[in-house]
Amino acid sequence: MNCTQVRKNASLYVDHQLPAPLLQQMTDHALTCAECSKYIEQIRHNIRLLANIEAVAPPAKLKSDIIAKASSKKRELSSLIYNFALYTKPKLTGYSVGAVVTCLLFFTVLYQLKPTFRLSKDFEDKLIAAITVPEEPLRDTLPRVELANPIVELTFGNNNREDIFVITEVSMQGEAKLIELVDSPNNAQFENVAAALKRASFKPATKAGKPINSRILLLIQTIDVRG
Amino acid sequence: MMVSIFGVSSNIKIGHLAMIRLASTLNETICDTVYASEDLQLVERVRQGETYAFEQLVDKYHKSVYNLALRLTQDSEEAYDIAQETFLKVYKNIGQFRGDSELKTWIYRITVNHASNQLRWWKRRFKSRSISLDADLDFSINLSSSAHSPEEKTLASEQRRLILQSLNKIKFDFRVAVVLRDIEGFSYEEIAQTLDVSVGTVKSRIARGREELRERLKGTLCNKV
Ligand SMILES: [Zn+2]
Numbered sequence: 001m002n003c004t005q006v007r008k009n010a011s012l013y014v015d016h017q018l019p020a021p022l023l024q025q026m027t028d029h030a031l032t033c034a035e036c037s038k039y040i041e042q043i044r045h046n047i048r049l050l051a052n053i054e055a056v057a058p059p060a061k062l063k064s065d066i067i068a069k070a071s072s073k074k075r076e077l078s079s080l081i082y083n084f085a086l087y088t089k090p091k092l093t094g095y096s097v098g099a100v101v102t103c104l105l106f107f108t109v110l111y112q113l114k115p116t117f118r119l120s121k122d123f124e125d126k127l128i129a130a131i132t133v134p135e136e137p138l139r140d141t142l143p144r145v146e147l148a149n150p151i152v153e154l155t156f157g158n159n160n161r162e163d164i165f166v167i168t169e170v171s172m173q174g175e176a177k178l179i180e181l182v183d184s185p186n187n188a189q190f191e192n193v194a195a196a197l198k199r200a201s202f203k204p205a206t207k208a209g210k211p212i213n214s215r216i217l218l219l220i221q222t223i224d225v226r227g
Numbered sequence: 228m229m230v231s232i233f234g235v236s237s238n239i240k241i242g243h244l245a246m247i248r249l250a251s252t253l254n255e256t257i258c259d260t261v262y263a264s265e266d267l268q269l270v271e272r273v274r275q276g277e278t279y280a281f282e283q284l285v286d287k288y289h290k291s292v293y294n295l296a297l298r299l300t301q302d303s304e305e306a307y308d309i310a311q312e313t314f315l316k317v318y319k320n321i322g323q324f325r326g327d328s329e330l331k332t333w334i335y336r337i338t339v340n341h342a343s344n345q346l347r348w349w350k351r352r353f354k355s356r357s358i359s360l361d362a363d364l365d366f367s368i369n370l371s372s373s374a375h376s377p378e379e380k381t382l383a384s385e386q387r388r389l390i391l392q393s394l395n396k397i398k399f400d401f402r403v404a405v406v407l408r409d410i411e412g413f414s415y416e417e418i419a420q421t422l423d424v425s426v427g428t429v430k431s432r433i434a435r436g437r438e439e440l441r442e443r444l445k446g447t448l449c450n451k452v
Pocket of ligand 1: 033037
């Protein structure tokens with residue numbers, strides 16, 4: 001047995017834990033090797049020092065503290081929550097640090113990969129076109145006379161047989177109100193035109209699909225239907 | 228049983244020493260068995276909710292738990308907290324104690340687990356010098372009466388301070404093994420049971436702990452052999 005082996009077995013040797021043949025070899029070696037003999041003696045000496053350390057009396061209130069805490073715990077939490085807390089408490093710091101580091105690493109990697117994830121403009125457009133449901137654009141419309149309403153309703157006693165331009169306001173509800181006759185030779189027609197417009201039904205103008213108040217310029221032409 | 232063995236040994240007058248050793252071993256075993264069955268009864272009573280039984284349990288083990296925690300952390304405040312937590316856990320988990328290990332090793336295992344807690348380790352790191360002051364206090368109070376002259380007493384006290392300081396610096400796993408073996412006087416099997424590792428692991432941890440301790444104490448007052 002060489003010195004290294006002796007030192008490796010020294011701990012078991014001083015504890016009488018070696019089988020007889022090894023024990024004999026150790027003793028033989030120690031008898032002839034001063035260094036190893038000293039080594040073993042140092043181990044023994046430390047063991048003696050440790051064995052001589054006397055027990056310390058715990059603080060007097062330890063026992064009562066424990067008992068008080070145990071009886072309050074009894075009332076306190078359900079054992080499930082308590083055990084969970086006790087189980088996680090010692091590990092919490094480790095776990096949180098680990099979680100934070102993992103998240104940081106994850107985002108760092110993700111950030112580095114970001115250019116790879118970006119789609120080409122062309123492909124992106126196609127993709128958007130493919131997934132977008134085409135929808136009827138909401139167009140702005142002008143007010144118009146309802147077709148269901150017979151045009152005869154607009155007739156009035158226009159004896160001059162002249163075309164008249166009128167400015168009409170069409171409300172959101174589709175009611176028409178005469179504002180002004182434009183360039184009319186006689187203003188006497190005003191009442192007649194106003195009454196005729198009231199009888200007519202309009203579809204209001206729309207902006208982005210919603211009805212709005214609007215003003216329009218109407219051309220009223222006189223057509224002779226008698227002949 | 229002991230008496231008959233003594234009788235035989237004195238009659239035959241051979242292997243006298245060996246016989247006495249055997250007798251004392253038997254005696255220990257018998258005592259251990261008695262303690263174990265006492266403990267089982269105690270555990271059963273605690274399980275049934277008998278408050279006084281828990282008080283008895285604390286009374287019986289709080290000193291050793293506190294001392295083990297103190298030796299593992301070298302900090303009396305820490306040891307106090309660990310002892311408290313240990314017994315609260317014992318109280319909460321008494322239903323899980325199956326009696327296939329001794330109550331003592333079960334309680335010690337909980338103590339070691341609490342002492343190895345990472346949070347504590349960090350806390351201790353930042354606590355700088357107060358530890359060694361604490362430790363000094365412990366040794367001066369517990370000076371061995373076997374030292375005769377004042378010089379010897381001083382030397383013994385200094386050696387203890389040094390050895391505990393070094394013990395606190397070695398790896399936790401090795402420290403636990405050395406403390407359980409050399410301060411608490413546990414057998415290899417008991418340590419294996421307490422730490423839930425194999426006897427082989429225990430042997431290696433004790434050997435490495437002792438070697439590290441020797442290395443750290445080389446050339447100090449502890450090593451004037
Ligand atoms: Zn040698």
